[in-house]
Amino acid sequence: MAKHKLTGTPPMIAVIYNFTALIVLIFFRFIYPDFAGNVLLLDVFWFKARLARGILTYVDMFPSIFMSALALPFAFKIHKQEAETRFSRAFFDSLRPHLLVCIIGTIIYTLLCLIAVPLLGNYEIRIQRESRLYRGAIERAELLAGEEKWIEAASFFAVCEQIWPENSRYDALADRIATGIERLRYSHDAPGPRTKKTSLGALPGVGDPLNAQDALALAKKALNGERYYDAHWLANTAERLAKQGSVEATDAARTASLAWNAIARMEPSQDEELLFSIYRRKREGYEALISSEWLRAYYIFRLLSNDAPSDPDVQKYLTMSERGLQTVAFFLDEMDGAVGDAQLDVVFSLPDEGSGRVVIRIEALTNFSDAAFGRGLEVLGFSQQSKLVFRLSSAVVKIVPVPLNGRWYTTLILRAVDRENAMLVREPVWTGNAAYAGGPQLLLDIPFEEFLLAAAAQNGTQGFFLRDLWTAAETLGRDGYVPQVFAAEIIRMIAEMVFFPAFAVAALIIGWKYRARFRVRYALFPMMVVMPLVFHLGGTLMRVVVNSLAIWLALSWGIIASLAITMAGALVLFTCSLFILAAQRSAEE
Numbered sequence: 001m002a003k004h005k006l007t008g009t010p011p012m013i014a015v016i017y018n019f020t021a022l023i024v025l026i027f028f029r030f031i032y033p034d035f036a037g038n039v040l041l042l043d044v045f046w047f048k049a050r051l052a053r054g055i056l057t058y059v060d061m062f063p064s065i066f067m068s069a070l071a072l073p074f075a076f077k078i079h080k081q082e083a084e085t086r087f088s089r090a091f092f093d094s095l096r097p098h099l100l101v102c103i104i105g106t107i108i109y110t111l112l113c114l115i116a117v118p119l120l121g122n123y124e125i126r127i128q129r130e131s132r133l134y135r136g137a138i139e140r141a142e143l144l145a146g147e148e149k150w151i152e153a154a155s156f157f158a159v160c161e162q163i164w165p166e167n168s169r170y171d172a173l174a175d176r177i178a179t180g181i182e183r184l185r186y187s188h189d190a191p192g193p194r195t196k197k198t199s200l201g202a203l204p205g206v207g208d209p210l211n212a213q214d215a216l217a218l219a220k221k222a223l224n225g226e227r228y229y230d231a232h233w234l235a236n237t238a239e240r241l242a243k244q245g246s247v248e249a250t251d252a253a254r255t256a257s258l259a260w261n262a263i264a265r266m267e268p269s270q271d272e273e274l275l276f277s278i279y280r281r282k283r284e285g286y287e288a289l290i291s292s293e294w295l296r297a298y299y300i301f302r303l304l305s306n307d308a309p310s311d312p313d314v315q316k317y318l319t320m321s322e323r324g325l326q327t328v329a330f331f332l333d334e335m336d337g338a339v340g341d342a343q344l345d346v347v348f349s350l351p352d353e354g355s356g357r358v359v360i361r362i363e364a365l366t367n368f369s370d371a372a373f374g375r376g377l378e379v380l381g382f383s384q385q386s387k388l389v390f391r392l393s394s395a396v397v398k399i400v401p402v403p404l405n406g407r408w409y410t411t412l413i414l415r416a417v418d419r420e421n422a423m424l425v426r427e428p429v430w431t432g433n434a435a436y437a438g439g440p441q442l443l444l445d446i447p448f449e450e451f452l453l454a455a456a457a458q459n460g461t462q463g464f465f466l467r468d469l470w471t472a473a474e475t476l477g478r479d480g481y482v483p484q485v486f487a488a489e490i491i492r493m494i495a496e497m498v499f500f501p502a503f504a505v506a507a508l509i510i511g512w513k514y515r516a517r518f519r520v521r522y523a524l525f526p527m528m529v530v531m532p533l534v535f536h537l538g539g540t541l542m543r544v545v546v547n548s549l550a551i552w553l554a555l556s557w558g559i560i561a562s563l564a565i566t567m568a569g570a571l572v573l574f575t576c577s578l579f580i581l582a583a584q585r586s587a588e589e
Contacts, residue, residue, distance in 0.1 A: 010097045014069040021065045026054030044164045045127045052120045059112045064535035066105045071511030102504040110497050122463035133342045134163045150180035212242035219255045232259035278308050294324035299422040328440045329415040330398040335373045342366045346455055349480035351445050356383045367452050372399040390432030401448030410451045415440035454479045461489045487559040491550035498570035505577035512584055
């Protein structure tokens, strides 16, 4: 058999073809984005959302585009009739560039499936949630501002400012809320009505003196007995009763002066009064601190930090009380910048310590790696016999992980307080079993990471990495989810990656089988467009088959056995495709 090498540059053709397809698909998505769920996104996400959608569309069509790029080089040269010899070494040498492209394409597709798709999927989910959250929050803010519930309105408007701070459409609403907050805080901080001062009557046990001499005598007696206030009052009385310019009047005035000077010496200075007041309030705060009255201790030391900023005890106890307060409450301003992984209308069905279940609904949930914040919380607790045990509602909630008895749990902190004003406190409303009701916290028998995973799973598995899918398949079964759903997604994802090399070799077989026997001329250009569409239709059919097999395997064999079967099937198919490729007849010179 004559030795023949395929001409052209397959790697360069693959690069140019894939890059051109990426640009065309991104441009197409800028014209027709077709967002999942037809969510009306905010204008602030206009460019990035379409760019992400275009890249995801390219990844979805990558197998068909790449297979077209593998088959395309065979149309650039006229090939003669094949000889009868098969399994030619020269034939394999000529296919070496094409096989190199297959290997590189397999690596790229694996990275796209494992990294790019979850990242872009997460981004799309996040901007869709934030768009829905923004519109819902701005509506709630306007409604609450109309009802003059300024604290709640400010909380919802703060979410909008974090999502889209440049939006000037709601400046008037922001001014109204800010004015209402200041007015509310001023009304809480304003002093109450002052009590009227009453005039003093006769001194107890003394009565009204009959004349100036008696009053003067009593005044001197009180002065000698160091009863200076009594002496001053009696001396003034004697001076009033005595004749003007008389000896009694002069003596009474001198006695009153002596008594007043003594009173002045008894009066502490302003510095002494301040020190005593700080000492008394510090002791009161310390007593609250050692009694675990965190809320009262915090506000005492918060005020003292303004009066005595250099006192090390005050700063130390303020830190301790704030740390203790955060175990039973959280500050309202913590939610102002809380824009992480936002979700709307989240519902959980979680196990309870007493073998029952807790159903939780949160209108708006914002998740972070170490905490979560919610608005519009409602919790229903059911016994093992599905009987309603308790119910609670709270305008806001903070969700944090806590260690207990060597395990990690999730705690709902239901009390919210203002950092400066002790009057602005939001408490939960409990009804039902008194054994549950009344506390500022609710402990959930679930690790915090599992709680976040359960929240993310409510929006499907689009943004899940392979590690997250595996964790969900192992843990979310007790949280009301069907674990086989995640197992099937794992099998599908791995199947698409491990079957990709076999399909790539199949594209080489098709390209060689239908290589150009004569000059193609202008038919090459429409073929560049038609080929990926044909491969995409075939790939879509194969994905339907793979999805159905993944579900069947997950339900019938379990995840480990299913992955073993998938790997074995991919290996057999790849071996067969290589055998068929090697069996092709090589061309003559």
